[in-house]
Amino acid sequence: MIPLTAVLIATMVVADSASDILVSRAMKQIGEVTNFRPRALASTFGRMACNPSLIAGIGAAAIHFFVFLALLSFVGLSYVFPATALVYVLATAGAQFILTEHVSRRRWAGVCMVCAGVAMVSMS
Amino acid sequence: MKTTLFLAVAVIAQAAGNVCLSLGMRSLSTAPLFDFGSWTEVALAALSNPWLWSGAALLTLFTILFTLVLSWTDLSLAMPVVSVEIVINVALAGWLLGERVSSLHWAGTVMVAAGVAVVLGSSRDKPPPAALVLA
Numbered sequence A: 001m002i003p004l005t006a007v008l009i010a011t012m013v014v015a016d017s018a019s020d021i022l023v024s025r026a027m028k029q030i031g032e033v034t035n036f037r038p039r040a041l042a043s044t045f046g047r048m049a050c051n052p053s054l055i056a057g058i059g060a061a062a063i064h065f066f067v068f069l070a071l072l073s074f075v076g077l078s079y080v081f082p083a084t085a086l087v088y089v090l091a092t093a094g095a096q097f098i099l100t101e102h103v104s105r106r107r108w109a110g111v112c113m114v115c116a117g118v119a120m121v122s123m124s
Numbered sequence B: 001m002k003t004t005l006f007l008a009v010a011v012i013a014q015a016a017g018n019v020c021l022s023l024g025m026r027s028l029s030t031a032p033l034f035d036f037g038s039w040t041e042v043a044l045a046a047l048s049n050p051w052l053w054s055g056a057a058l059l060t061l062f063t064i065l066f067t068l069v070l071s072w073t074d075l076s077l078a079m080p081v082v083s084v085e086i087v088i089n090v091a092l093a094g095w096l097l098g099e100r101v102s103s104l105h106w107a108g109t110v111m112v113a114a115g116v117a118v119v120l121g122s123s124r125d126k127p128p129p130a131a132l133v134l135a
Helices: A004-030 A038-049 A052-072 A077-097 A105-123 B002-028 B036-047 B050-069 B075-082 B085-095 B103-124 B130-134
Strands: none
Touching (some): A004 B075, A105 B075, A105 B103, B002 B075, B002 B085, B050 B075, B085 B103
């Protein structure tokens, strides 16, 4: 049987990655923001508030936050935090296969280095 | 250029926001956080704490800038780049907050910085020609 901690950590990592991917997809649907005047920005924020991907992304971020809090109630931060480094790998895979971004081998190497670095910082 | 500017401001806002939150929470730490009876008192103290308000404002600025950047930049580029915030946070924690930073912590920080440099270097990598992909 899979322990509850492992299930919650997996849920947290998947929710965080899904949030990044959904928000990115929403912003690509809305289009490049080029006008930063207050009225144009307000219009952009209005379109963002109606975008289903962005709403789902915020929902996923909320799930990530509450699962993170739930984990901290019975597991130490030093145990939970290194796992968050996996988000970089999962979100990059999502960017490549769901958002169809071109992710070169060099970029993958950099992402893996960031992931390893975050894990080292978290474990120290 | 626009991407660099937005991500640089976003990263600085996030790092400064985290330092503000850390300073704010330290000033609240005299109250026993796990004593449920004192939560109202802690919440009121938090609401009147300028460090916490500054931290929340800076992290909101980070979220807005990062979301705007995603409207024109790849997630696979922007996401690892904002992790450079870890490097700034470790430096600020060591020098500004006087926290002890271990050698493994510094090694991880250097690894993150090197990884971000590699990701930035990949920003001009071209996708392979369609013929090669199909072959």
